[in-house]
Amino acid sequence: MSAPRERAAARWYDAEAGPLVRPYAMTGGRTRPGAAGVPLDLIALVAAVDTGPGPGEDSLLGPEHRALLSLCAAGVQSVAELAADADLPVGVVRVLVGDLLQAGHVQVSRPVPPARLPDERILREVIDGLRAL
């Protein structure tokens, strides 16, 4: 009986334990985007502007920045998708995308969605699109 327990004790830091790096260590302790910072909505769309800096360039970018850039390079991604795919909390992704935006590596559309509804033509398109699925 004791063997499995010992094994479990030795491996307490499995996936269930969560990441060993505190999330906001990746942002240098920042919980809000920098000066150009806008509060990014979950559905704000992020597109890569360029292929990003080469491996030697721009040492300000950490591995998480680069991971997000490569996700965006594959196509426009929402903040929510970036967070899920990079396995990072949304708050961290907001800060990191803010950095990328400031450095000119990405473009963000509708950081905050307009409060009014889209026009009728769009709604019609959504309804027809849903029916056709």
Added chain:
Amino acid sequence: MAVDSTPRTDPDSALALKILVAGGFGAGKTTLVGAVSEIRPLRTEEQLTEAGAGIDDTGGVSRKTTTTVAMDFGRITIRSGLSLYLFGTPGQDRFWFLWDELAHGALGAVVLADTRRLADCFAAVDYFEHRRIPFVVAVNCFPGARSFGAHEVSRALDLDRGTPVVLCDARDRDSGKEVLVRLVEYAGRMHAARMLDSVG
């Protein structure tokens, strides 16, 4: 268009719409998102900061409580550049303060109801009514639960007149799609009515 040098990935031409899926714990939110989403439902975590009751004057630091909540979301691509994102909101009522952030700019909401525990969705109904966010109540017809008509559910929830109540099976893709169609139609009607109000 010939002079348009915008790259194809230009996010400005892309439109993303947000639909919230609310309801009590176990009402089928994740199931509904999974049934209609074209991608495997993704899980993300949102860190919420709720301002504390008091402010520490001496330190000038406000006391805040941070909570991490999980959210499920899925995506439906209508066409290139037009996508629908569905977010399953946290089940517990105590996270109601999250909804403001989530609900901002939302096209509308689906409130999933379980007739065995109808009271569980009161908080969501109240919230969307107060914020005037278009919503439909989708009654998830669980096997074994007594079936109620849409009208009975509407009365039991004391819904505003016109709020659609749809019977559905959250596990079924077509049923889930129908719920979304009803929501978007209703959102369009509400929008048109408000436009008339504002000019009249």
